[in-house]
Structures are given as C-alpha cells and as structure tokens.
Amino acid sequence: MSNPTIVTIDGPAGVGKSTMAKRLAEALGIAYLDTGAMFRSTAWRLGEGAWNWDESRLVEELGWIRFTLSGSGAQTRLALNGYEVGDEIRTEEVGMWASNVATLPPVRAFLKEAQIRLGEQYSLVAEGRDMGTVVFPGAKNKFFLDASVEVRAKRRHDQLKEMGKPANLAKLQESIAQRDHQDRNRAVAPLRPAEDAVIVDTSDLSREQVFQALLDGVKG
Numbered sequence: 001m002s003n004p005t006i007v008t009i010d011g012p013a014g015v016g017k018s019t020m021a022k023r024l025a026e027a028l029g030i031a032y033l034d035t036g037a038m039f040r041s042t043a044w045r046l047g048e049g050a051w052n053w054d055e056s057r058l059v060e061e062l063g064w065i066r067f068t069l070s071g072s073g074a075q076t077r078l079a080l081n082g083y084e085v086g087d088e089i090r091t092e093e094v095g096m097w098a099s100n101v102a103t104l105p106p107v108r109a110f111l112k113e114a115q116i117r118l119g120e121q122y123s124l125v126a127e128g129r130d131m132g133t134v135v136f137p138g139a140k141n142k143f144f145l146d147a148s149v150e151v152r153a154k155r156r157h158d159q160l161k162e163m164g165k166p167a168n169l170a171k172l173q174e175s176i177a178q179r180d181h182q183d184r185n186r187a188v189a190p191l192r193p194a195e196d197a198v199i200v201d202t203s204d205l206s207r208e209q210v211f212q213a214l215l216d217g218v219k220g
C-alpha cells in the first residue's frame with residue numbers, strides 16, 4: 001500500500017478509545033492500533049520496577065522487543081515477539097506500570113518509532129494519548145474523547161466485571177485519577193488534544209452516539 005490512511009483517537013484512561021477504535025476500523029475495513037496495549041505489554045515484559053532501571057539497561061531490554069500487527073477490523077491482532085498479549089495486561093496495576101514507563105524518554109522513543117513503522121505499513125485507526133499530537137501529526141482525521149473521571153471509572157468497572165475480573169469502583173476512580181494526572185503532566189508527550197482534533201465529550205452519550213459522531217467525523 002503506497003499511502004496508508006491514519007485516523008487517530010486520543011483521550012484519558014477508560015474513555016472507551018479501544019472499543020471505538022476497533023469499531024471504526026471494522027467500519028473502514030482497516031486495522032486498529034491499541035498503543036495503550038503496546039505500553040502495557042512493554043511494561044509487562046520489562047516487569048515491575050523497570051521505571052527505576054538505569055537508561056542503558058532499559059535501552060538494552062527494549063532492544064529485544066518487536067511488535068507486529070496482522071489482520072484488520074475487529075480481527076486485528078497485535079503481538080509482542082510473536083506472542084499475542086491477552087487479558088493479563090488489562091489490570092489497573094499493569095495500567096499504572098504502563099503509565100510509569102510511559103514517562104521515560106527511551107520507552108516513548110522506542111514505541112513512537114514502532115508505531116510510525118506500523119503506520120507506514122498499514123492504514124490504521126490509532127488510539128492512545130499522543131497519536132494526533134506526536135506520533136501521527138499529519139493524520140487525516142483526529143479525535144479526542146473525553147469524559148468525567150466518575151463516568152470513566154464506572155465504565156472500566158463494568159468492563160472488568162464483564163471479563164470476570166475483580167473490580168472496586170472507589171479504588172478504580174482513585175487509580176484512574178492518579179494515572180490521568182501523571183499522563184497529563186509528564187514532560188514528554190503529555191496527554192492533550194491536537195489543535196486540529198475533534199473533541200467529543202462522551203459523558204452523556206451512549207456508545208452508539210459516540211460511534212456515530214466518529215463515523216460522521218471521518219466521512220465529513
């Protein structure tokens with residue numbers, strides 16, 4: 001493919017980016033890139049405390065990691081060194097590890113490079129925190145989803161319950177607020193909307209309404 005199309009969806013934790021990216025990719029017949037999963041699986045692969053390593057150890061360990069993408073739409077698969085990372089990265093604890101390693105410039109540089117490579121190979125709906133601002137500034141369409149921390153904690157809570165995982169609403173809310181703070185205030189690639197992003201506040205919208213807003217935005 002000579003000119004892949006990129007649509008970006010950024011926003012804070014638990015706002016529904018992954019669900020929407022998957023659906024939009026399915027509707028557009030292209031792949032989706034869950035960059036949160038790249039940060040989570042990198043943090044998972046490196047292990048707890050990697051954020052305290054010295055830079056040379058970090059760079060060496062990152063050198064062993066390769067991401068590949070296959071399929072498209074809802075069938076898109078992301079693999080780390082050939083292994084399709086599953087639900088083990090979906091806990092709030094691993095989310096916090098991901099947020100910790102995401103503050104480190106070598107990790108951001110490594111994953112940015114990997115994401116750009118994938119965007120050269122495939123048309124993508126790419127979701128994360130810095131897709132529209134840093135990784136794909138020239139994307140065709142950019143969206144920024146937002147919602148109150150209460151609404152997002154409730155959604156994450158329901159999602160974890162659906163997966164049969166333990167979930168405590170108050171703890172989730174606290175952890176999401178802490179992760180938001182860290183993601184919005186870090187020095188490198190902080191969470192913020194791109195100047196040319198369409199901002200969608202999803203607090204009072206159903207999933208269908210959010211999806212429709214994105215679809216209309218892509219068409220328009």
Ligand code: C5P
Pocket residue numbers: 013014035036037039040095098099100102127128129130131179183
């Ligand atoms: O989206 P998700 O909750 O899976 O992301 C986990 C963490 O990875 C975020 O809290 C954030 O710190 C980091 N992340 C990032 N940049 C991205 C995607 C995720 O910093 N593009």
